[in-house]
Amino acid sequence: MATKLKFTNTGRSSFFATLRGRVDAYFTQRAISSHANGAMWAKALFFLIGYALIYGLILSNQFGSWTMLGLAALLGVFAACIGFNVSHDALHGAFSAHSWVNKFLGGSFYLLGANPYVWKITHNIVHHTFTNIPGHDEDIEVAPGLVRLDPEEPLRPWHRYQQWYTFPLYALASLSWVLRKDYVKFFKNRIGQHDTPHHPRREYVKLFVTKALYYVFFLVLPLALLSLSWWQVLIGFLVMHLAEGLALGLVFQLAHVVEGTTFPLPDETGNMHDAWAIHQLYTTANFAPRSKTAAFICGGLNRQIEHHLFPKVCHIHYPAITAIVKRTAHEFGLPYLENRSFGSALYSHFRLLQTLGRPA
Template sequence: MSNPLKFKDKNRSQFFPTVRKRVDAYFVENALSTHANRAMWAKSSFFLIGYATLYGLILSNQFGLWTMLGLAIVLGMFAAFIGFNVSHDGLHGSFSGRSWVNRLMGNSFYILGANPYIWKITHNIVHHTYTNIPGHDEDIELAPGLVRLDSQEDLRPWHRYQQWYTFPLYALASLSWVLRKDFLKFFKSKIGHHDNSSHPRAEYIKLFVSKTIYYICFLVLPYVILDLTWWQLVIGFVLMHVAEGLVLGLVFQLAHAVEGTDFPIPDERGDIQSAWAVHQMHTTANFAPDSAMAAFLCGGLNRQIEHHLFPKVCHIHYPAISKIVKETAHEFGLPYLENRSFGSALVSHFRLLRTLGQVESTKPGEHTILPLTQRVPEPSL
């Protein structure tokens, strides 16, 4: 049974038709493809070649323990950057107009130990449709019971400290993904309220074969080839995933869990009383929009607003279309949420976690985010 939640656009908002028409016109007038350009191919090659090179250097057994540990940490970061810059666009079908190219790029997820098939369900279908809606978007369920982002969840004594212990949990995200999360999601009957009970037989084979190959490449081969004890190997493997998890966790959370983003609760009929695109403007935020480094490393995910409105457009074009989106949002009286730097977004995320760790449950139909005047003071970071 599919998710019954519906977006009720009673006001007949013209925001999305207008912004879509203007963005389409931008590509036509400039004779541009919405897919990857040379710069996109260049940086994708950089991250893929860099990842292979780092892995090869580690297996060369030509370095000392501390050097190999450093290489493993950088390898974990490159894994996250491949996820952002290559896999993500491929899985959204925005990398190329050719489906086989998108499949190839999306399948780069396998070399990171992740499953692209289950990701497309949890992210493309569920998260992009039901963004920040408690009980529907499982991406905001960081650690059920431990981290509170749902205003209707019972407030527990430990939640008052969640702004401190949530960040270390991000470090475990990649490790959990590789060892546990994909299996758990694959065999769940529902993801949010999405029916997940039936999968093609080929996907069962791909899941177990790809995981086995990954474990062989990153646990068995290094143990056989390198002059390492088992516990030294485990430390390197864990720290590689700690680095990857921190990068992944922070980038994704700074786009949806900062001050100003909404966590709307469906009404008594299970509906959201706004247009889908309007909902995206209330639940999504950008960070470091003027940073060339953020754009290069984060695969456009620092411009999450543009990504949620136009997931079929390659992220290399987000800086250009962001001007159109921002102007149109202001024209229609809609929020365009952004933190000017990575640091300010990080502090905002911290404050939001602290606020939600102290605020009692709200009723259906109420908003999670407190007015600015009621928020807790800014922490000294």
């Protein structure tokens, strides 16, 4: 789809002006920064140190193969949590008021085997602007042809069973990211409707050097240092990424592909019906918003509405501004979608997959 999209209906955009004023007032009146506080730094250190500790325990070669396998799975979970809690905020410029701090912490994305530069294009620019718009938001293209998350995509016979086979596919997301996705995205001339024909030369170097280093640290070193056979090391690598991929895939899908969210299309001139901020309310949902556990593990991504409206606000503040966002949305007669628990969001995603796998 080559149509240049534009968000219109600016008459209703007073919603976002009002909301932004209220959220700004919240931080001003309390004389607090919208960036990371002490609790956020403590959480970041917990996941980073935990990741390093688990990796060190694996390379210590002091455990049996089954324990090592469990540690590999746990390492994958910690990698996903670093992505949620550290990399994501930093790459949005939300962690610190200092760009060098955000850039440094954004480098934690390399610990997942992923490329920060490519992510900032695909996620920050494309996904956050064109959320859930078929042909533009590539985040809803999990496995084109195999998984139907876009109501405009042709319906195939196998889609009838996609609610069963899609979840195992999510577990492959991290493995695909490490071995394929970044390379494919990097060398595409266009991502969504964002042109990417040229990249700085240093980004070519970073892509290949950091990928090579990742393979060295997670394949070559274990093969050299551990008393495991090559196939055991490969199984450990696979299990680590299955755990990481399942965590990443589920958290991101439960925010946009659940019952109630929409997949709006532009008109023939490329105009979207709603203003951008209102579009976010129709295409995004929260899950388990009252769960402290979900907030701690998911890095605020259980409150995706707040994140999409205020991506440069550190997620540690989302619980405080949630009431403001919800109240303002209701005042303007706008939806505020949420599932009360992770389980209910998961079931809602399952049902939507089931619906999309059948004729309308």
